[in-house]
Amino acid sequence: MIISSRDNPRVKRWAKLSEDGRFRRGEGRALLEGPHLVAALLQAGIKPVCVVVSEASDEERQLAAGSGAEVVEVSRAVMKAVCDAETPQGIAAEIEIPKPRLTKADSVFLEGIQDAGNVGAIIRTSAAFGIGSILLDSACADPWSPKVLRAGAGGHFALSIQVVPDLAKELAIFPGTLLCTVATGGRGLDAVGRAGRLGWVFGSEGRGLSAGALDEADLKITVPIAPGTESLNVAATAAVCLYSAFNRPAAGS
């Protein structure tokens, strides 16, 4: 049976998971759109709650069948109603938002980064460069919103993600070297030591990091740029910093 009514309670629920961050947090659920994200989820060994398909391609049908979860068929209009993308693909999945997990790998902390594209890009880049966990304050874009998921391109499932009520407190108890990035006046990336666990702190481009966050810094870091030019985008700053740490020679080498 194909669900074709937007008034169907499950359809209303999926749409709300897509649109409403408070509802997502309350339910502990989110909605993934498109085969790329669903494939990344399954590759990470996570089973969705259910999979929604509509005029799915062969590849999308195989993903759905291989998910081990209930597969619900919906009309094109319903798929469009529950998805954020203007032209939704043939598959979506309702998931439980993964619980944060302990890691000894490097961490990333985000403060007040409201732009969903930037938060997603930083999640993707963090996953690519071996970061173990990302902690965000609640002023950041919701990491489980459709736009952040899209920009994250599956990175969400390669690391631990946690929205925390008090970021400064998390910084204070971080058991490693805290590197706060600042637009000007910090040390260059070669000042980052070669050993030990790193915690990178990135803030909003407009306001920079709060005094509370800066107080916790073991080191302030500035990515140097050409004289007279504008600042770097925060996602570009993160890419440069995280690559530089990922690529640093091991201690003693």
Add this chain to the structure above:
Amino acid sequence: MIISSRDNPRVKRWAKLSEDGRFRRGEGRALLEGPHLVAALLQAGIKPVCVVVSEASDEERQLAAGSGAEVVEVSRAVMKAVCDAETPQGIAAEIEIPKPRLTKADSVFLEGIQDAGNVGAIIRTSAAFGIGSILLDSACADPWSPKVLRAGAGGHFALSIQVVPDLAKELAIFPGTLLCTVATGGRGLDAVGRAGRLGWVFGSEGRGLSAGALDEADLKITVPIAPGTESLNVAATAAVCLYSAFNRPAAGS
């Protein structure tokens, strides 16, 4: 006099400059939105054709007055009609699209990058890391569209930007070392020499670079990522590559 009719021919023209890439190219004009871009334009010593203001702040009025150009006051509704931003700011400017200029600094080449946010981010990052010129093929997002301008954050006016009909031809005549970025199998960034002019070539994430572009490569470069993780976003790849070249020790040191 305040223009308050959307049927005013100048209003229609500004809206078309905002919405229609072909019209922009035909006219050789574009529309900048917001005080940040207008300030970057003026800082680069470029005089706009005219400045449009609506309920402008003091800062925006000062920018308008300092532009040396005609200032046109419009109603809020007209400003909303001509701007791409959902909540337009109080100032916009019609500009002549700057002519490409000769440079001996490093260059960036973009092939088939359709995402406006990525093209804008790469322009911003290129400006920050001292790139002299960016050449894009016509499959890329229009660099003078509102979304690319917004993501470029003023970087547009720090370097030469040119949309070219035949990118492979431009690569063939580039007088320096051409570095084509590939998702896998290329050399690391330490393979980039310390002397001479560099040309970085970035392609779409989905398809990668064309065979024609790869044929021109002096070196294929891959930014290494953690095993088992997804690929990097093209703007993150560009940030890492351009920083690495900007920050490389001078030849002989």
